[in-house]
Amino acid sequence: MSGAAAAPLGKDLLGLEPLTAEQITLILDTAEPFKEISERAIKKVPTLRGATIVNLFFEASTRTRVSFEFAEKRLSADTVNVGSTGSSVQKGETLVDTARNLEAMRIDMVVIRHGASGAAQFLADRIESNVINAGDGTHEHPTQGLLDLLTLRDRFKRLDGLKVCIVGDVLHSRVARSNIWGLKKVGAEVAVCGPRSLLPNAIDELEVEVFDRVEDAIEWADALNVLRLQLERMQGGYIPSLREYNRVFGVSRERLERAPRDLVILHPGPMNRGVEIDSDVADGPFSVILDQVTNGVAVRMAVLYLLSGGRPELAEAAKSGGGR
Ligand code: CP
Numbered sequence: 374m375s376g377a378a379a380a381p382l383g384k385d386l387l388g389l390e391p392l393t394a395e396q397i398t399l400i401l402d403t404a405e406p407f408k409e410i411s412e413r414a415i416k417k418v419p420t421l422r423g424a425t426i427v428n429l430f431f432e433a434s435t436r437t438r439v440s441f442e443f444a445e446k447r448l449s450a451d452t453v454n455v456g457s458t459g460s461s462v463q464k465g466e467t468l469v470d471t472a473r474n475l476e477a478m479r480i481d482m483v484v485i486r487h488g489a490s491g492a493a494q495f496l497a498d499r500i501e502s503n504v505i506n507a508g509d510g511t512h513e514h515p516t517q518g519l520l521d522l523l524t525l526r527d528r529f530k531r532l533d534g535l536k537v538c539i540v541g542d543v544l545h546s547r548v549a550r551s552n553i554w555g556l557k558k559v560g561a562e563v564a565v566c567g568p569r570s571l572l573p574n575a576i577d578e579l580e581v582e583v584f585d586r587v588e589d590a591i592e593w594a595d596a597l598n599v600l601r602l603q604l605e606r607m608q609g610g611y612i613p614s615l616r617e618y619n620r621v622f623g624v625s626r627e628r629l630e631r632a633p634r635d636l637v638i639l640h641p642g643p644m645n646r647g648v649e650i651d652s653d654v655a656d657g658p659f660s661v662i663l664d665q666v667t668n669g670v671a672v673r674m675a676v677l678y679l680l681s682g683g684r685p686e687l688a689e690a691a692k693s694g695g696g697r
Contacts, residue, residue, distance in 0.1 A: 380682045385497040385504040388513035389554040403675035403688045420691040421448035426482040431457045444673035503680045518551025520669040533560035538590040540566045541600035548641045566590035570611045596637040625651045
């Protein structure tokens, strides 16, 4: 597939930190016409016909993996899924060798989720195919950040000046980093809230407001993005107990009812119900958690389209069968 060099996002999408506000807005605007395709009876346009995309998922995923696969299939790309289980990674093959062997079969794009921070960049530097980071260690999860921004923009009709607080396990969260970079670039005000043991030591360098009490965060914010406690990345000692965490930092209906305004509630999933978020909030009237999932497909369609060299002004035409 040609045209990657001329693509408005460059060759790869590795994070939101390197993107400009204009590039982020371009992705969100390009996602808009793609939303409608998923509402059709026949959810398919020929926009990426002939493109071959490999989804390399070396860490567990439901939303991101399925969402990318739907986005690729709805754009008519040919897709192959590779996981660490059942592939030659189990026999010790390196990431680069795996990718180079796939490239020898003439692929165009790789979507990668990996447990190591920097894995997507490492791969992008070594292969010619476009690389999309679907979450690398504790570094970034750019398409999650983008779908969060799109969901907030849908709800508030603006991002500039919006007050968004990211609550919970910021330390281990690539979602937090992508949200902080993305939101700040488009003019939102960003805060974090959680126990100090779950905030990065260098939190000051991210230039965000820090709340030690969730009640103060709720009073300040227009929206809360509630993060999962990443128990699988904790070796112990970060919090006294899950019960204690819920008591002090849990986002509950009782706490939200004391807020001066109705707060929009996001969560990237998967949720620990009754730990970082209570069920009556997750399933409540101000939750946009399933809207985030729906928007994920459109955002990923937009990213695939733009990286493949698609021109933003033709995204609308792509809906009715126009190509790259
Ligand atoms: N939000 C998110 O990345 O979810 P998955 O781990 O299920 O992909």
